[in-house]
Amino acid sequence: MTPNSFISPQPAYVPGEPVERHVADEELVWTEDEQQQIAAFRAQYPTHDGAVMKGLWLAQDKFGWLPPEVIQFVAETLEIPYAKVYGVATFYTQYFKEQKGQFVLDVCTCFSCQVCGGYDILHYLEDQLGITKGETTDGGLFTIQEAECLGACGSAPMLQVTNGPYVHNLTTEKVDALLADLRAGNMPGFQSVTLPQDEDELGGNRRSDTDAVTTYQTPPVSETLH
């Protein structure tokens, strides 16, 4: 998971003050199976705080997103303050504080992706879908988000689809193919990416100027270990 550096527009829940409700009280009930899962989460940690992330994840799975009343529901379930649960939910982009589209496209624009064209990909997607980051297309099919590092820097630029599969080494052609697949209801499959261990495995060097080949050449990992 990655920290959310973008301010959530969701207003903080203040106990006792009216908030716009999205989930009715009678829906805020765990099934027996969910209760067992929560009990298992709690058992893994010395205090109930430890189960916050898994509890929020389960709640998001159940309700689709995390409006204030659902965050409060998780807090009451784990018997910890609302503020603690709210703090965790708003720290990560992967927890949805607003209703999202069916496919949430998290485009990484952190350092490696940024220098490899992450913003070009983000803006290309915005152009193709006619929305800007943070927005959802009419009909609710796609949401675009800008994400911090998703831990796949070696295959930058990349994006993640709805907290699931990664799409690596993005080009505009790959974005076109991805959108067509998603429109047809097909999620991308898991893609194994082999990272080059030295410049030879790149078939020479990604850069075309010969000087850069020497300047940016890095020794194979096996040599750096000794």
Ligand code: FES
């Ligand atoms: S910088 Fe994009 S995955 Fe790390």
